[in-house]
Amino acid sequence: MQLSTHPPAPRHSLALSAMVKPTREAHMPTIKDVAAHAGVSASTVHYALNGKRSISPEVRQRVLDAVQALNYSASAVAQRLREHRSYSLGLIAPELPASDAAMMEILTATAATASAADHTLGIYLNQAPDQILGLLRAQHVDGVILIETAHHDPRIEALRHAPHPFVLIGQTGDMTGLTTVDFDFEQAFYLAFDHLARLGHRHLGFIVPHGATDDDQPQRKENWYATLRGYRRARQEHDLHVELEPAVLNIEDGHRAALRLTARAPRVTGIVASGHTQVGVLRALYSQGRRVPDDCSVVGVTTAQIAEWTIPRLTSVDLPLREMSVTASELLLRKVGGEAVTEQVLFPAYLIDRESTAPPRTAQPEST
Amino acid sequence: MQLSTHPPAPRHSLALSAMVKPTREAHMPTIKDVAAHAGVSASTVHYALNGKRSISPEVRQRVLDAVQALNYSASAVAQRLREHRSYSLGLIAPELPASDAAMMEILTATAATASAADHTLGIYLNQAPDQILGLLRAQHVDGVILIETAHHDPRIEALRHAPHPFVLIGQTGDMTGLTTVDFDFEQAFYLAFDHLARLGHRHLGFIVPHGATDDDQPQRKENWYATLRGYRRARQEHDLHVELEPAVLNIEDGHRAALRLTARAPRVTGIVASGHTQVGVLRALYSQGRRVPDDCSVVGVTTAQIAEWTIPRLTSVDLPLREMSVTASELLLRKVGGEAVTEQVLFPAYLIDRESTAPPRTAQPEST
């Protein structure tokens, strides 16, 4: 699976790889070792360390000294066995995340939230539904967060009737009984088109997720439905002419789609694009010598991070991925804690006006 | 810690959060349950499931059926207790990774490698040295990979004399006895300057990591030394005039640094930049109306992914982060497996000629 960016990488190895005998670990000190060292019983050590019953200050000090001396730390594994919990959460992600920046926001926010609640975050890429179930059943993790969910998602169907806690970032076809955190994509796309319409644009282009308009697409993302609803609502309300151009949501395909779009529909004065496609759109316009926003406006639906990177900075409906991830993690933590949570949280959309939109040219010359 | 991208996010919650009594988990089936169901002993179940001794086909089938019926999966926690291993690795990263794209490459490659060896990857952000030791001592993880290492790195010093396996992606001041995987930054920066020199450039700009030239900087990254060596070697060899401009390695600071540089040294016809700063450099040149590479060449030292994104695509020395991460994970897996590995791997640098470099307007190429 390891992709190569280079010729076969003849790594220069200053190899000292001493192939010594498999060292059997000098084993870690246990609670018994501490007890022996302090001249008390194991349970006394235990209670001294987490004060669930009173200990004479003198004994307590001896225990603490022994802990210090032996560098003792209670084995998390043994604790977990006893408590029937692994104190870890799983983040289930596709092997190739749609966007690095988005994935990183989700990841760091989730890891920080889990960590603050003394849980470990494990990441699992590209797991089949029964592998996910296996993770849960073997108590590798107490619960999972699923991202990039589809309308018909076999992972969700596998989990739906199992007794394990999980939460979705995203939505799916049948939401009954699920705990989900999502973003109001309908409003997001409505706002994107609405913004351009209010600036006076009438002929727009829309880089639409590939497969979104294809009813037979089984794998399609649930949010694509909302995407289309938002776009249609704005189109109708403002009487817009919109040219659709499908693209996989990455830079390269956004680039190609924008080239097709501008070739086919030269009257377009504004483009709406999401994911990472905006970067491709901007590149296409640049290569044609069209300035943004003077010759063409662009609106994105993407993370603030991406929007701030581009030249010019992108007017966009920013995805609040950190907040969504924190919320999802907190919900999951409550569920693994035994609480019966069934909450469906929807984060609202706001448009952030940056540098990539302007009113269309008043007179549209035929030639450039 | 949760950063806000939006106004206070009044999330619309279709709340059904039934605050029911903390449900005590209907406990998972154990090996005993399976044994009872199949009418055999626990050890028979165990051996039937991992064939370490022969079982009559008839009994074996009964066991398999029972497993099926009860949906049994051996508890990873109990196994781990017995084997004194957690079968998980930790990736220790700074809270704010220097680059999303780079971090994602490291992360996905590491997770995939760990996963292929039946290990879990836990990610730990922003851990203090003794927290890392705690992780290891409590057997949350069997070993760790450290990234973004510094010349004087307290994390490394803490681990150096502890008995726990770890590997570095990067280097540090005292490398004796450590297992490390790194990239030849000296050669990388040499090649970047060398490339521009051979194209005929004489006046160059260098967006240098902030703190790299400051001898008192305690936190400085080890690779900055190599960076400076490579740059100096090229400067001397080709008799270059180089203007240094320090920047934190992100887009915004790269942008500011490039503006300062071009204001101060208008004769510069080529710029070398690393991390994410190139994106800022390109933005600065764009805003000044200078075309790349016609008016100014730019060379990066960055991941292929970033280099392919920019407009124009960036000539760069690409960091082979996937391969480095796979190598680091494999070394760590060998170490946690008990092997006495002390290997220091250095990946070589190659320049990839994309679209952002050309000979300067005035001069002709150097003859070498």
Add this chain to the structure above:
DNA sequence: CTGTTAGCGCTTTCAG
């Protein structure tokens, strides 16, 4: 070919 048993390190009754 199969069953019994001890024990991993910790927590928590139950006794004193």
Add this chain to the structure above:
DNA sequence: CTGAAAGCGCTAACAG
């Protein structure tokens, strides 16, 4: 205030 002992679920050594 402290100790002894049982048991979480699994594995492997030790009987048959």
